[in-house]
Amino acid sequence: MSEGMKAAKATPADVDEMRDFLFKLEEMVSDLEEYDAGDIGDFCYAHFSAQCGRHFQRVLFGYDTLVDNACDPTLSHLDWKPEIEEAITAFQQLHAPDGAFCAHSWAYPPEVCPACNKPVPFNPRRR
Numbered sequence: 001m002s003e004g005m006k007a008a009k010a011t012p013a014d015v016d017e018m019r020d021f022l023f024k025l026e027e028m029v030s031d032l033e034e035y036d037a038g039d040i041g042d043f044c045y046a047h048f049s050a051q052c053g054r055h056f057q058r059v060l061f062g063y064d065t066l067v068d069n070a071c072d073p074t075l076s077h078l079d080w081k082p083e084i085e086e087a088i089t090a091f092q093q094l095h096a097p098d099g100a101f102c103a104h105s106w107a108y109p110p111e112v113c114p115a116c117n118k119p120v121p122f123n124p125r126r127r
C-alpha cells in the first residue's frame with residue numbers, strides 16, 4: 001500500500017447525504033408528472049451544495065483510490081488483487097485448524113474440492 005495513491009476518507013455522514021440527495025434527484029427526474037424541470041432546478045439549487053457538492057469528489061476519488069490500490073484490474077467486478085487474496089488465504093491457512101483446507105493436488109483448483117468438500121487453498125490459476 002505504500003506505493004499506492006492515498007485519498008481523504010469520506011465520512012459515513014458524507015456518503016449518506018450524497019446518497020439522500022441522489023435518491024431524491026432520481027425520484028424527481030423519474031416522475032415528471034409529479035415534478036417539473038423547475039422543481040428539479042429548485043431542489044438542486046437548494047440542496048446540491050449541502051448534500052452532494054461537498055462530498056462527491058471525496059466519495060468518487062476514495063472509491064477510485066480503493067479500487068486502484070486493492071482490486072484486480074483484470075476483472076470487471078470487484079475482487080482483491082491476486083497478491084492480496086493470496087495473503088489473506090495464507091493468513092487464514094496459518095490460523096486455520098489442521099485439516100480445514102483440502103490437501104488434494106489440483107492442476108486447476110476449484111474453490112471447493114468435490115472430493116472432500118473443503119476449501120481449496122488459493123491459486124491464481126483458478127481464475
Ligand SMILES: [Zn+2]
Pocket residue numbers: 102103104113114115116117118
Ligand atoms: Zn480435497
